């Protein structure tokens with residue numbers, strides 16, 4: 497049996513998890529799949545810090561060249577993260593005739609065209625199952641399992657850190673900061689956690705899901721993105737009173753011939769399947785025209801689930817290498833929407849919380865502005881005063897146009913009776 501040699505670049509939390517999985521499961525994988533995978537080199541700029549897995553010193557190197565230019569290495573696993581220099585590492589690995597496995601969502605969402613284009617031209621494979629949803633096999637499902645479907649909708653809870661924070665605020669009584677600190681300790685959060693809490697990591701992953709589901713590559717900057725940092729515990733409480741949970745959702749929705757892509761905190765009915773997804777778990781809800789509704793649920797962050805996906809990609813590629821199979825156009829994405837819908841043209845229902853002075857005529861002023869912009873109120877509740885001055889007013893609206901809502905909010909926020917920026921959260925489901 498030919499040994500399939502892997503060179504790993506990036507020996508951090510995820511890298512250590514992958515090495516551990518490949519080492520401990522070598523014979524298990526050999527028996528199940530008929531391929532023998534060995535780690536030939538591990539490259540990192542720090543090779544002295546103790547890792548949770550033991551490796552022979554001979555395998556460790558600080559030199560990327562020792563991986564990229566080693567003719568024995570069949571598969572390069574890039575776990576460096578970030579767009580640069582990871583892009584150059586991957587492109588050079590491909591130029592050297594090596595297949596690539598990566599968990600790098602930032603890179604694929606930004607420069608996936610370069611990577612997939614070169615891989616196609618050279619007849620090489622790029623595995624990226626770990627880039628979205630940790631251990632959940634969503635990439636394979638969209639590429640293979642749902643191949644006969646026109647995808648209508650994808651809703652993703654695809655940032656474990658944000659979900660962990662929101663769940664702990666809702667149920668664990670933790671503050672935002674304490675929940676974030678805990679997520680960092682558990683190894684869920686990005687090196688820069690603002691990528692998690694500002695929705696950017698979700699936008700990276702949504703870009704990849706949209707490419708697979710709808711064949712269009714939209715760079716993260718073009719995706720409307722709002723994070724969870726403005727969500728306050730009272731909003732979670734009021735949402736619950738109205739029968740909703742608040743989740744950071746990544747949404748890809750076919751809308752006529754165009755595509756809606758957006759990431760934002762979202763109210764979803766408490767009886768929606770996604771509402772019960774708690775902690776750092778991820779879930780991806782996919783609607784296809786043949787298959788109907790599907791829910792994928794699992795651990796979306798952390799070294800073990802991520803290494804489950806990375807190893808699955810390595811095994812798939814190792815089988816191709818072992819069989820010396822010919823690869824043609826390994827990664828084809830067929831565009832099946834005309835383009836991206838502008839956020840101003842998106843329609844949604846809304847939850848709103850106004851911090852208003854408690855005196856006659858205030859509600860009339862707010863509802864007058866909403867009416868002017870064709871926004872119809874579904875329910876309205878004035879809450880007990882939270883401070884001596886301010887009484888929260890909570891509204892749910894019927895469906896309205898995003899552009900109208902933005903204009904109405906601007907006018908409402910300029911009223912002298914409004915004491916704090918109003919909160920508005922979109923509603924789905």
Ligand code: HSE
Nearest residue numbers: 655656657684686797
């Ligand atoms: N920071 C990411 C998350 C890690 O919290 O989901 C997995 O991509």
